[in-house]
Amino acid sequence: MLQAILGDLGSPPGRAKVVRTESVLEQHGRDFTYHAPHLPHAVVYPESAVEVQTIVQFAADHDIPLVPFGVGSSLEGHVIPIKGGISLDMSRMNRILEFRPGDFIVRVEPGVTRSQLNEAMQSSGLFFPVDPGADATIGGMTATNASGTNAVRYGAMRDNVKGLEVVLADGRLVRTGGMAVKSSAGYNLTGLFVGSEGTLGVITSITLKLQGIPETTVAARAVFPDIDAAGRAAVSIVGAVAIGRVELVDKLTIAAVNAYKGTHYEAQPTLFLEFAGSKVSVNQDVDLARELCFLEGCGQFLFESDSKARAQLWEARHSAAIALMARNPGKKMMTTDVCVPITELPGALFHARETMERYGFEGSILGHVGDGNYHAGFTIDPNNEKDLRALEAVNSEIVTYALAKGGTCTGEHGLGLGKGKYLEQEFGDEAVVLMRQLKQLLDPVGIMNPGKGVDFLNR
Amino acid sequence: MLQAILGDLGSPPGRAKVVRTESVLEQHGRDFTYHAPHLPHAVVYPESAVEVQTIVQFAADHDIPLVPFGVGSSLEGHVIPIKGGISLDMSRMNRILEFRPGDFIVRVEPGVTRSQLNEAMQSSGLFFPVDPGADATIGGMTATNASGTNAVRYGAMRDNVKGLEVVLADGRLVRTGGMAVKSSAGYNLTGLFVGSEGTLGVITSITLKLQGIPETTVAARAVFPDIDAAGRAAVSIVGAVAIGRVELVDKLTIAAVNAYKGTHYEAQPTLFLEFAGSKVSVNQDVDLARELCFLEGCGQFLFESDSKARAQLWEARHSAAIALMARNPGKKMMTTDVCVPITELPGALFHARETMERYGFEGSILGHVGDGNYHAGFTIDPNNEKDLRALEAVNSEIVTYALAKGGTCTGEHGLGLGKGKYLEQEFGDEAVVLMRQLKQLLDPVGIMNPGKGVDFLNR
Known part of the structure; x- marks a missing residue:
């Protein structure tokens, strides 16, 4: 039926390009996680908000599911059209609409990628700090409330999005x-749509807050005898220093990154650190952080002083997920994404390791520990039912521990297909009922990325 | 009828204290602005969330309006029960529920005041930075998304509230x-209730993010020949320095403050500045800011170096509104609260002065210019219809200018009774329709602070 509607109309809807070739459908039907792929019926490439409106009206009239698509770097199945329908590829809406350097503001279309944005602003001395690792689109980052390595200093997307244009389901x-x-005018609709995972509407423009590039930036690696010591050092540093980035990378991940990128980092639990600010304040911060690392048994504290070595360090960190996949060709990724109050981090890391060992899985641990956010990552053959169930049990134990400590089931990836089931455990029934009422209000027909996030019961 | 219901039930609802004495009703029926007073039928003092639930259910059953009340320091009529009903005085819910210094987190009841909170945390080396001037309650500050002098560095309430407990209208x-x-789990309900002005529910607990008290703090006054120069200097400073506070105070306000507080500040347009951080970075920031002030013709740059003089400076700034009222006994306050992109600030200040002169009003100009937020304040006899209409025209012209420049009608006071009419002009019809749908969803009977904020048509 759905196929027929889309087929009959030839090149629906409006003037946007429609593609139905096998390879393009496949590319829009999967991500690199364990979630089962599912093809859309068509991929549509809008070029303006007006075209998005036409497509959404068409979809609403014919009850066709719509799944916005950026670059497909989601780690929780957000872009998989589990009920078919239209994959709305936003890559042609990639213009920078307005840049106001004096106001530290830029307005972009959703298909603009993070690196595209930062390249365009380079000569202005400004940058957009949110950095999830992948070269994701600003639209996708907004939809999942992404964050990443810089969040300890600059916050997540919700802290950096000033305004939106959104096409609603009608x-x-x-x-x-x-x-x-700042503003106190009316209800905060912006914050409601940031992190709504495509389930409340299609974002067509995003106004972002920018930051000045710091005068001085210094990166360092602190190598620890064990991961618990590294975790404790991270907690101390965050309490004492306005750190730029503090990333925990375990042995397994360092080995994988060395193999994948040709780097020669010592395969030991390591904190990747970045300090930024004025020269004097950075020097003070570095001295204090180094002292705190040594107090926790850090064996080596190594500077990556020139910009090339620094770039290499962060490229290595960012390639961790891909490096882990490369070690296990043919397998897919499953990753936890809990975030706990910072003092609970050492206990949470210990519990995660103990749980993985108990189930007999070799997993990597890495993450944005300055926020109390870490990932236990696994590669898995998604056709191996037994492993899949066991890993889901590991995931569930890690989430349950985090929630008991006041944390969240997802610090930055979003609920997607994998985490919605923890929502009641995290917030209680009443909050989830209210979230479902909001979904019902904004998308009564249920065409907006059905089955994802808050809509997880609708599978 | 309403009176009868409340009367018949003796001491409704539940065990909360109910007061109906004239003086208490009057105290809860007005604020110090031009908005017309209106008495509640009763003032109820809940002591727990469960008592709030009982009261709300009682109100819902009998269709009785409910208006949450903190200390009554709102500047836009929020606490005036324009349809009578219950004034819900939260002052007895003033416990600090949980303090986790290592996590920079505190959870409080809504009746805790800003100064009560900061006193309780003093020995920990932490503080809560949002400072609207008045010693408001955290509940009231949350409900209006308050900000104030520290927002340029630490953001507004919405940036600092991590979580809430809210009793909904049912x-x-x-x-x-x-x-x-951080979290990417589900829709951002917290952000929706922050700034909802009591129209979506009653806040019963608030989890706040805390900050470490900076190592060094230095305050200064920069005196300028005219207000435009002071505005331009503020814009330059914010672009170049991580300033702690930057407040513009005009001649008229300085004179009023001197009279009210017995200070001897020169009655000239002045920036009140505060620098905070490590000793070295503060010294750098001060040097740069001073240079930028001199470039704009600043005649004197004076340090308030000891903590007593610094406290006096900020107390003077905070008493500005009361000082202006004291100059005009018997009159009430009307204040604009626009916030514009920072580069638009000098033009907006010029326009505001020109508009006031054109209408023949003497108004004070002061504000948090580091955010592009300033207030044109007037004292007025609210029974003088002609003046009232003329001042509303001034207010309206100032708002219209700000909106045309990408600004907002209210930076921090909230819509209350006075600013709701600008909502469509600011966001367009569709966003306001959506806001009304949210109000309808959460408060279908319309008992939650009716006629305020987004509900402005319901008068």
């Missing part, structure tokens, strides 16, 4: 937020 | 957010 275009630094 | 208790630094 085709209305809503403008939220604005360009003022 | 008596359900909803828990939002949590204690993790």
Whole structure:
């Protein structure tokens, strides 16, 4: 039926390009996680908000599911069209619409990627700090409330999105937020759509807050005898220093990165650190952090002083997921994403390791420990039912521990297909009922990325 | 009828204290602005979330309006029960529920005041930075998304509230957010209730993010020949320095403060500045800011180096509104609260002065210019219809200018009774329709602070 509607209309809807070739459907039907792929019926490439409105109205009229697609770097199955329908590829909406350097503001279309944005602003001395590792689109990052290595200093997407334009499920275009630094005018619609995972509407423009590039940046590696010591050092540093980045990388991940990138980092639990600010304040911060690392038994504290070595360090960190996949060709990724209050981090890391050992899985541990956010990552053959069930049990134990300590089931990846089931455990029934009421209000027909996030019961 | 219901039930609802004495009703029926007072039928003092639930259910059953009340320091009529009903005085819910210094987190009841909170935390080396001037309650500050002098560095309430407990209009208790630094789990209910001005539910607990007290703090006054120069200097400073506070105070306000507080500040347009951080970085920042002030014609740059002089400076700034009222006994306050992109600030200040002169009003200009947020304040006899209409025209012209420049009608006071009419002009019809749908979803009977904020048509 759905196929027929899309087929009959030839090149629906409106003037946007429609593609149905096998390879393109496949590319839009999977991600690199363990979640089962599912093909869309068509991939549509809108070029403007008006075209998005036409497509959404068409989808609403014919009850066709719509799944926005950026670059497909989601780690929780967000882009998989589990009920078919239209994959709405936003890559042609990639213009920088307005840049106001004096106001530290830029407005972009959702298909602009993080690196595209930062390249365009390079000569201005400004940058957009949120950095999830993948060269994701700003639209995708907004939809999942992404964060990453810089969040300890600059916050997550929700802290950096000033306003949005969103096409709702009935085709209305809503403008939220604005360009003022702050506002108390009306309900905070911007914050509601940030992190809504495509389930409340299609984002068509995003106004972002920018930052000045710091005067001085210094990166360092602190090598520890064990991961618990590294975790404790991270907690001390965050309490004492305005750190730029503090990333925990375990032995397994360092070995995988060395193999994948040709680096020669010692395969020991390591903190990757970055300090930024004025020259004097950076020097002070570095001295204090180094002392705190040594107090926790750090054996080596090595500077990556020139910009090339620094770039290499962060490229290595960012390639961790891919490096782990490369070690296990043919397998797919499953990753936890809990975030706990920072003092609970050492206990959470210990519990995660103990759980993995108890189930007999070799997993990597890495993450944005300055936020209390870490990932236990596994590669898995998704056709191996037994392993899949066992790993889901590991995932579940790690989440349950984090929630008992006041944490969250997902610090930055979003609920997607894998984490929705923990929502009641995290917030209680009443909050989830309210979230479902909001979904019902904004998408009564249920065409917006059905079955994802808050809509997890609708599979 | 309403009176009868409340009367018949003797001491409704539940065990909470109910007061109906004239003086208490009057105290809860007005604020110090031009908005017309209106008495509640009763003032109820809940002592727990469960009591709030009982009261809300009682109100819902009998269709009785409910208006949460903190200390009554709102500047836009939020606490005035324009339809009578119950004024819900939260002052007895003033416990600090949980303090986790290592996680930089505290959870409080809504009746805790800002100064009570900071006194309780003093020995920990931490503080809560949002500072609207008045010693408001955390509940009231949350409900209006308050900010104030520290926002240029630490953001507004929405940036600093991690989670809430809220009693909805049907008596359900909803828990939002949590204690993790960040989360991508579900819709951002916390951000929706922050700034909802009591129209979506009654806040019964608030989890706040804390900050470490900076190593060094230095305050200074920079005196300028005219207000435009002071505004331009503020813009330059914010672009170049991680300033702690930057407040613009005009001649008229300085004169009023001197009279009210017995200070001897020169009655000239002045920036009140605060620098905070490590000793070396503060010294660098001070040097740069001073240079930028001199470039704009600053005649004197004076340090308030000891903590007593510094406290006096900020106390003077905070008493500005009261000092202006004291100059005009018997009159009430009307204040604009626009916030514009920072580069638009000098033009907005010029326009505001020109508008006031054109209408023949003497108004004070002061504000948090580091955010592009300033207030044009007037004292007025609210019974003088002609003046009232003329001042509303001034207010309206200032708002219209700000909106045309990408700003907001209210940077920090909230919509309350006075600013709701600008909502469509600011966001467009579609966003306001969506806001009204949210109000309808969460408060279908319309008992939650009716006629305020987004609900402005319901007068």
